[in-house]
Amino acid sequence: MAKRKPWEEAGFRCPYLDTINRLVLDFDFEKACSVSGNNFNVYACLVCGKYFQGRGKHTQCYTHALQEAHHVYMNLGDGRVYCLPDGYEVIDSSLKDIQDMLDPSFTPEAVSTLDSVPVYARGVDGSDYMPGLIGLNNIKGTDSVNVVVQSLARVPPLRDFFLLPSNYAHLRSPLVAEFGALVRKIWSPHNFKGQVSPHELLQAIMSASANRFKIGEQCDPMDFLAWLLNSLHTALGGTRKAGSSIIHRTFQGSVKVTTLKARGEGEEEAEEEEATARELPFLYLTVDVPPAPLFKDALERNIIPQVPLFACLAKFDGQTPQEMMNGDKRRYIITRLPRYLIVHIKRFSKNTQHFLEKNPTIVNFPVRNLDLSNYVEMSEEERAAGASHKYHLMSSIQHDGPPDTGAYRAFVHFKANDSWYEMQDLHCNGVHPQLISVSESYIQFYDAAAA
Ligand SMILES: [Zn+2]
Incomplete structure (x- = not known):
């Protein structure tokens, strides 16, 4: 033997x-x-x-x-x-x-306490960190991807879905798998240090987008966010049917668009303009920033103008007409708000020479209790009864510096300790909420306030 x-x-x-x-x-x-x-x-x-x-x-x-x-x-x-x-x-x-560390896993019970119980973890090098507040490497120009990931990774229904691989492991989509793996690492108390590299997600993004978004080239985070939401929706088996993926269940709302046709020359002045109305789904709302006036103060310094977010949101009041390129006019009013609302403050545009221009206007907004009631179609009864639509800010992505060489960072609200943090690549620092409401905000994520 x-x-x-x-x-x-x-x-x-x-x-x-x-x-x-x-x-x-x-x-x-x-x-x-x-x-x-x-x-x-x-x-x-x-x-x-x-x-x-x-x-x-x-x-x-x-x-x-x-x-x-x-x-x-x-x-x-x-x-x-x-x-x-x-x-x-x-x-x-x-x-x-x-x-x-290789494969962080969560029980449904652990997931359910993430927003109420702050966890303090210690890396193998002795450094302390909080799961959920994890820095991400910037792999050559990928700060624009990092800020989107940092924002999405803390939207509760989305985060909770991706923390449990049983929800998506069967789909065999590298994009879904790597996004889920990164969300799990961001919330894992088992990291060996307070930062992770999004390298594998970036590989999956490059492949799934046919190199539209890639390492070495900073992208517009709004382009990337729109692409990512649609790509995840499709990879998760989502269809045009309402609520067919966690992406749509979380972010989809609808808006009524009324188009007033431009009258051709020589046509009789009609009694009423011909109007057609359509209801369209959205995953985010885009608002324009008024053109920046070139004011100078007494010392000839350029003054950065400020506008309230409500001035930008007036687009959705159902009254103010928006001029289209072809002369048509459109009116917008929200017919259904999602639980989690994404607002895109459009401050980048290509000029006639195709150079990227940035409108640096500071948009002021309340961090808590943003009231959208004036932009939502409501019945007289609902208004009389005092129905309101209020939102709290969850995160704000902002751009600093010139349009082509600047950098992105995200301000995020950490629910478990009710505090705000600035996430810029590997760095995570506490920040006062008052600083956020006067920043060059570009993309905002809101959570509907409890009625
Ligand atoms: Zn060895």
Whole structure:
């Protein structure tokens, strides 16, 4: 009878567990072999952090184990750990923190307390962080992607959906899988440090958008957000039917558009203008900023003008006509508000020479209790009964600097401690809400206030 191997004996403990170095472990990057570049059956060497393919004889892991005397390897697909070159599986509860970092998982109970119980976590380097307030690497011009992810990752129904992979693992969409993985990392208390890299999501975005959005090129976050919402909706099986994906259930509202046809020359003045009304769904509302006047003060400095958000929202009052390029006029009024409202404050435009121009006008808005009642179609009875539509700001994306070389950051409200934070790539800092209401806000996310 063959002699039993030491690891087949009861009570055996892998002697190499102490060689694992958590400080070098990073699972945010593309899971590809550092030698062959292949991306299937990849393991991380838990001693030096490098990725290698395979664990059988003559594989990259096996060779690395012999050459470097690094013995502990984790399969990046399923989190199982093996000791090489012996080849036995290491089953030890001390590995759980690494498995949790590789693949953060949440119970429905844990998800349900994220907005009420602040959690403080400590990274392996001793730094403290709060799950939900995690910095994201800027991988060459990807600050515009980061601010969108930071905003979406804290919209409760969307976040809660993506924290539970059972909601979408069967879809086999890399975009959905990587977006979900990043949301889980942002909220995980098991990170080894208070920041993660969105590298794998960016790879999926580049692929799904056919390089329309890519590393190395800053995009317009509103273009990206619109694309991402539609792409996720479609990948999640959403259709034109109302509420057919978590994206539409969260953000979709509707607006009534009344078009007044321009009269041709020589036509008789009609008694009434011909009007056609259509009701259209929206995932965000776009408002225009009034042209910036070139005022100068007594010292000849340019004054940055300020307008209240309500002046921009007047577009949706159902009265103020908006002139179209062809001379038609349109009136807009909201017929249904979503629970979570996205407002796009249009401040970028291409001039006649196709250069990007930015309107720096500061838009003032209330951080709490933004009242949209004047822009929503309501019956006389509803108005008389004092029905209102109020929203609290959840996050605001803003642009700083010139249109082509500036940078984006996001102000986010953290519900669990009712505080505001500025998220700019890797940095997360507390901020006073008064600063947010006088910023060059570009995209805003609102939550309907409880009636
Ligand atoms: Zn190694």
